[in-house]
Amino acid sequence: MAFDLETCARYNILALEPYRCARDDYKDDGTNILLDANENAYGPSLSLSSLSISTSPNDLSIDLLGLNRYPDPHQAVLKQLLCDLRNIHVHTSKNITPENLFVGVGSDEAIDALLRCFCVPGHDKILTCPPTYGMYAVSAQVNDVGLVKVPLLPAPEFGIDVEAVTSALSGSESNTIKLVYICSPGNPTGSLIQKSDVQKILEHPTWNGVVVLDEAYIDFAHENSSLAEWVTEWPNLVVLQTLSKAFGLAGIRLGAAFTSEPIARLLNNMKAPYNIPNPTSEIACQALQGGISVMRSNVEKIVGQRERLLSELPKLKGIGRFRGGSASNFLLVELVDATGNPDNVTALHVYEKLAETKGVVVRFRGKEHGCLGCLRITVGTEKEVTRLLEQIEVVLQEVHGTTRPTSAAIEEMKEITANAVL
Ligand SMILES: Cc1ncc(COP(=O)(O)O)c(C=O)c1O
Numbered sequence: 001m002a003f004d005l006e007t008c009a010r011y012n013i014l015a016l017e018p019y020r021c022a023r024d025d026y027k028d029d030g031t032n033i034l035l036d037a038n039e040n041a042y043g044p045s046l047s048l049s050s051l052s053i054s055t056s057p058n059d060l061s062i063d064l065l066g067l068n069r070y071p072d073p074h075q076a077v078l079k080q081l082l083c084d085l086r087n088i089h090v091h092t093s094k095n096i097t098p099e100n101l102f103v104g105v106g107s108d109e110a111i112d113a114l115l116r117c118f119c120v121p122g123h124d125k126i127l128t129c130p131p132t133y134g135m136y137a138v139s140a141q142v143n144d145v146g147l148v149k150v151p152l153l154p155a156p157e158f159g160i161d162v163e164a165v166t167s168a169l170s171g172s173e174s175n176t177i178k179l180v181y182i183c184s185p186g187n188p189t190g191s192l193i194q195k196s197d198v199q200k201i202l203e204h205p206t207w208n209g210v211v212v213l214d215e216a217y218i219d220f221a222h223e224n225s226s227l228a229e230w231v232t233e234w235p236n237l238v239v240l241q242t243l244s245k246a247f248g249l250a251g252i253r254l255g256a257a258f259t260s261e262p263i264a265r266l267l268n269n270m271k272a273p274y275n276i277p278n279p280t281s282e283i284a285c286q287a288l289q290g291g292i293s294v295m296r297s298n299v300e301k302i303v304g305q306r307e308r309l310l311s312e313l314p315k316l317k318g319i320g321r322f323r324g325g326s327a328s329n330f331l332l333v334e335l336v337d338a339t340g341n342p343d344n345v346t347a348l349h350v351y352e353k354l355a356e357t358k359g360v361v362v363r364f365r366g367k368e369h370g371c372l373g374c375l376r377i378t379v380g381t382e383k384e385v386t387r388l389l390e391q392i393e394v395v396l397q398e399v400h401g402t403t404r405p406t407s408a409a410i411e412e413m414k415e416i417t418a419n420a421v422l
Helices: 076-086 106-118 136-140 162-168 195-202 226-234 261-270 277-287 292-316 344-358 382-400 407-419
Strands: 101-104 124-129 146-149 179-184 210-214 237-242 255-259 319-325 330-335 374-378
Touching: 076 101, 076 255, 076 277, 101 106, 101 261, 106 136, 106 179, 106 210, 106 237, 106 261, 124 136, 136 146, 162 195, 179 195, 195 210, 195 237, 195 382, 226 237, 226 255, 255 261, 277 292, 292 319, 292 382, 330 344, 344 374, 344 382
Parallel strands: 124 146, 124 179, 179 210, 210 237
Antiparallel strands: 101 255, 237 255, 319 330, 330 374
């Protein structure tokens, strides 16, 4: 038999480092407190009285008996509801309409669709600003698309280095860079990017490319921060959003790209015809009607717990500075060693101890650019935050108290830190 996977599969897929998450290591076994994936612990933004399993095709609820039919390929009703949410008339007087929208299986589908739409494999590149969301790089590699990295300005602002981005878009690689991915608020930075910085990149005089603004966490930032409606003013702006975060609907996998009509047309032309399952669009429609008040009330609770973490965490010995902003549903915080310096060995030790002995899963981010010694902690419910604060204090006492890890253990952890893809 001549089959050889090593020469038959695409070389970039064979070489792929897949997206890794804390849940590859620590499963959702029903007992762990999961503060690792920036989900909404307060639950879905659905008004529960309106959620019935219906057998009537006219009812705006889950039509189980209609599941023999393919879904609506255009999702016009869902798109209009997304437009209604984002037509705030703060950044433009124009209206976005369903023609400005692509909806996908999470915003991850849109991230990938944009790459396939604009980048020729083996030739073109995207520009990212680390530290940032890992899927931009993974999707680029899957599509055999190169990566140009222009780091964010240093913490705690983690703003865009506009000068460096502009110069990359004018340099020798500029005609192959097709997309600039900007995350606002950033993951893992929690920093909102300034509108004027986005504008400077959009106005680049020679670069022929598209700015993708990922607003997955925008509803945790201050009101009217979303630039979704601004796509009516630019031919080359895409704003990504998702129902996975503030709306608490990570399980239905619904993301959206707001953009100019011509770009939206291209994205819609290339998608699989029935990419949004019926139950997903029905639940999404409910969330975008009766669920908006639930979403706002849950966001308020999360913001309250975020404030609590901001004031309580620094009181613990072994916690260093917050890095980045607090415009999201997570915080990025330093863990320090006995000398008070941010330290990855300590951070990884605390991360592992919290998950393995205390049932609290957060995310180690110490290997990301500018995030030395950092854990990213999703803001949970009041009860979860209480448990996190109690348990992290216990672990920190073990680390900084009499039971410091042995030097052999520290060496072992250094090895793990050096090799970890986390
Ligand atoms: C910045 C950012 N963009 C996009 C996503 C993906 O979201 P979705 O669930 O819509 O695929 C995430 C998920 O964590 C994220 O952090």
